[in-house]
Amino acid sequence: MNYYEVNFDGLVGPTHNYAGLSYGNVASKSNANKTSNPKQAALQGLEKMWHLVQLGLHQGVVAPNARPDLITLRACGFAGSDSAVISKAAKAQPQLLKACYSASSMWTANAATVSPSCDSADGKLHITPANLNNKLHRAIEAPQTSQILKAMFSDPDFFSHHEALPQHPLYGDEGAANYTRLADSYGHQGLALFVYGEDAHTQVKPQLFPARQTRQASEAVARSHQLDPQNTLFIQQNPEVIDQGVFHNDVIAIGNENVFLFHEQAFYQQQGVIEQIKAGYQGDRPLHLIEVKNADISVEDAVKSYVFNSQLVSLPSGGMAVIAPGECQMVGKVEQYLSALCQASNPVSEVIYMDLKQSMQNGGGPACLRLRVTLSQQELSAVNPACLLDEGLYHRLRDWINTHYRDRLSEADLADPSLMTESQTALDTLTTILNLGSVYPFQQA
Template identity: 75%
Template structure:
């Protein structure tokens, strides 16, 4: 039976804004308080999805969280009508209002960790929603994200859903952004590579920015997913690059099937880490470990361009393509490296540049916007078909975005109760388009 990697991209929500909420994310802080363009952001993300579908890849859509999160605001003591809650929060706790309006669920690489059925001992696809407990605006996503995943992958014969890990610093979990699967093909069992920023039993950790993923969280996910011990590898991210703005592993490394592209400063004790990866990989096709030197692309240039936050995809006609943000073309060293990469002796034979500037300005490239789910033919058929992108759904979502999204948004607009009404109306319609049932727990009085 054939297996496919399906990219499920998060739709950019109608409250997309630049609030600068993510400490440790250089782009998020640099663009704080600028005007955002929600309609443009959503259309850029949708266009990327459609471009991949036109390449012959399977492409899915994940709905955004409902924003503002009135449930959290009410739990924090703001009461009255919906408008009263917004007005009071804007006046007394504007940072809380910004957090509850964040559209950060668009970065679905953080939505969950997913293990395919060819890796798990019960032969089901396993999902663990990330608790994202390092940031308030992200931690409040977990409940809704879990419901969305259960609606998209609802067949219990094929899919197993786990509860998120406890909301405790010991178990900080950021999902697939710190997880890579290396295999000789999607059909075969692979190596689950978990990258963590901090082991709570060790003093090796960054000094400036927080390490969001713990080893303890990664190990817990691996146990829950019934992965064989010999098929798992836990390696530590270089704390120095976390302090340079590499808040997730997918900002400094990317893998697909038998190719792993990474910076020479990606991991702690890199030489030993690379040796462990090479020894743990058991595929029949050779493993291509492509280490990018700091001379070719510096860490700073990697963070500026998000070269490693590209999508690395296998093409139906053979070979692989790197779906890179257009920012890579603005840095000579990065563009030069990518031009040489596709000419070198490795499976990557094409680089396709995509404009996702609205996401990039908040610190998310093409890879941040998607959750990779490896599915068999039967599992793909058991998936919610209304969430699989084709020309008709692309057209429907384009019309929906143009109908409901504002062209421009500032932090001052978040205090307008009318924005809440607009957002909720849009999402009510979206649940019908994607056949998601009642995934939104609108807490209203």
């Protein structure tokens, strides 16, 4: 049976703004309070999706969470009409209002962890939405993200949905941004790599920035997904690079099928990690472990360019392509390394640069914007077809974005209740386009 990797990218929501909410994310903090362009952000993300379709890949679309999050604002004591809630929160708790307006659900690498059916004991694809409990603006996403994913992967014969882990520091879960799967091919038993920043039973942890993923959370997800312990590794991220702005593993490492590209400072006690991966990998095709030396790309340049937050995709024509942010071309050593990588003895044959400046300025690159889902042909046929990108959907979404999105959004605009109305109108229309039903709270009011 054929298996495919399908990238499900998050549509950038109508309230995309630069609030600087993500402590530990260098780009997010450094661009705080700048004026954003939601229309440009959404179109940039859509163009990346469409480019992958043109490469012959399957591509999906994930709807954004509804923003502002009125449920959270009301839970925090703001009452009255929806407009009154916005106005009161803007005066009394502007930082809370920023969190409730955040469009961060666009980074679907954090939406969930997804294990394919060929890895699970019951032969089903398993989905666990991330609780994202390290940051308020992200911790409020899980319930609605879960509803959206259930509307996309609804057939219980193929898909098993789990609840997000408890909202407790012991179980901090950031989703697929800290999960990589290495396999001979997509449909073969894979080696699941769960990367965590902190283990409650040790003192090895970063000192400056928080470790957002815990080992305990990774182990819980692996149990729920019925993964074979013999094919599952739990690897600690190097706490020193977390303190340099590497808040997720996908900022310092990337894997696809039999290729794993990672920085030489990515993991704690890295040589032992490399040996574990070599011992755990199974397959006829050779495993390519590509360790990038600090002399070639420093951690600082990796964070600045987001080179490891590129997508690494298998091309239908053979070989692999790196889908890299345009910022990589602005850092000479990074562009040189990627060019040399394509000439070396490994499956990577092409680098494609994409303009994602609006997302990058908020701290998310190509890999942040997508959730990778390995699907058999049968499972792909069971996915909500309205969420799979083709030329017709591409043009409908372009028209939808151009109709409903602003081209400027500042911090002061968040206090204007008309932004809430615009956002709700846009998302109500989107649920019809993507055939999602009533996944948003405002639709059920």
